[in-house]
Amino acid sequence: MEIQVHDIRKTFDGTAAALDGISLTIRSGELLALLGPSGSGKTTLLRVIAGLEFPTGGSVLFDGDDASHRTVQERNVGFVFQHYALFRHMTVLDNVGFGLAARPRANRPAKAEIRRRAEELLALVQLQGLEHRSPAQLSGGQRQRVALARALAIEPTVLLLDEPFGALDAKVRKDLRRWLRQLHDRTGHTTVFVTHDQEEALELSDRVAIINQGRLEQIGTPSEAYLRPESAFVFDFLGSTNVLPVEVRDGRAFFAGCPVPVADGIEAGDGHYTLQARPCDMMLAVDRQGPGLGGIAEMVRVSLGRVRVDMKVGGLARPIELELPMKGEGWRELQPGQSLRVRIDRYHLFAAP
């Protein structure tokens, strides 16, 4: 099932637009991550696709057919809620069988068949033996899998997951993440999942859609998004960055009048830009008197496999963060208060806002 979201807008009364004209295509069989900061509209978009929320404008197409006027029941989507929304008073088995039992009489399977299918799905999500527990007697990760089995039971055209791992601890998250990827590869459902965890989105998905303030910033494979960010926001959102306002003249960048030492020549035309570079892409200039962006070391801290240095630069509100490899040179003598120089190995230039 291919899903096209076309120019979707959604305004809740009295607030700024939650979705401000989003268009994207979810390819059949892919695992797409919706990534964005809190309040960016991820849940709203997911709910619009499911038919739980009606957009103020725009349309949603299922395999080319306009589904905008279909009710949530008619869309046949599997929706997994952030807090699972399992039915408390039903056993795990009844929860999973709910969707089949709720079908109109004409195409409702027999009781025994519903039971068999539910048991099959519980086996698929590796929860055999817990059929007769109530949701309250399950761990968070188990509840999550019950919710997934329940959504899969209706043979959905698309599986929508709202922060599927949001309420779990880090270890369980990692395991379930890998497991979900395998499950997806096995069942081949078109799947969209919401997350605000960059690592999760990049690791798990076929493609990532990055959303900010109700707008789509970029959609592409994880490596495209990470290596070729199309906007300053995307670059900044996928890992921490240092931001330097620069002016480009004749293929050279200047910060506050001083040349910025970048590894290779700048190809951008003359004008004002923001230069962004990840902490790991900035290097200490060995020659402390030579060319480089100068500043004062504020903090030097040894962390797992790396040395983190904060460098105060005159004219910048935030200190420049550096991450130096441990085996590298020059950091052992580094003391807070010392002046140092850095050069920038890799960077991105974005038009100044």
Place this chain on the structure above:
Amino acid sequence: MRLSAPPHPTTPGLRRVSPVTERPATRWLLVVTALVFLLFFLLMPLAAVFVEALRMGIGPYFAALVDPDAIAAIKLTLLVAAISVPLNLIFGLCAAWSIAKFQFKGKSLLVTLIDLPFSVSPVIAGLIYVLLFGSSGWFGPWLAGHDIQIVFAVPGIVLATIFVTLPFVARELIPVMQQSGTDDEEAALSLGASGWRTFLKVTLPNIKWGLLYGVLLCNARAMGEFGAVSVVSGHIRSFTNTMPLHVEILYNEYNFAAAFAVASLLAVLALVTLVLKTCLEARGGPGVSSSGRP
């Protein structure tokens, strides 16, 4: 051989109290004060009802209960409850549902209005209906023209009872429904269930203890209401007397034993309500009666 639990190790001189625990004397004083109040204002009157009712012996007690007027009063009370409680149930469900699950204009007004019967004197509740439907009231002439009697008849009593009991079910359900949110319902809908099925299979089980609790309190009030009913009843024996009104009439006639006999039925109703209420609270957990209302 006798097995006994090892004595709990205590450190001498260590006061094992939490910061909010009062000194023993203060605690003792508080408990005794509360108990004295309970004894004088609740238990003694309750005991007095039964003592007075049985003062003449068991024979006259039952005679008073099977007296035709008493039977009529009991029947009317049951009838009024049987009509007003279900209507309240429907109203309570609708009101709580819309308040807890939708956003709409005038919502806060609706919440305030639901509480109105709690803040209005029951006498006024009765008077409203006399003013509306009485012979000289707004609709009086029209009703008289069509030979419909509301005030000083059963419909008036039912109306007044509904008015005073209106908040009970809604008040219990609103917090329960607000707490459970709409996730469960949305999950059911997304699984293809119809609205009606979602209500029956998902919403109702989630709210059933709160609902029962509300109905129970509503029923107790419907059967015990005096003020509002008294105004619209007209006190016509065998026709428009509910049990509380019947008690008053018997009492005014110095027929104390009979008055207390009927009153004892109401007292039993209260006790049964209390026991059921406690059971429901144990069953329903913290969700039930989080509204803190009577």
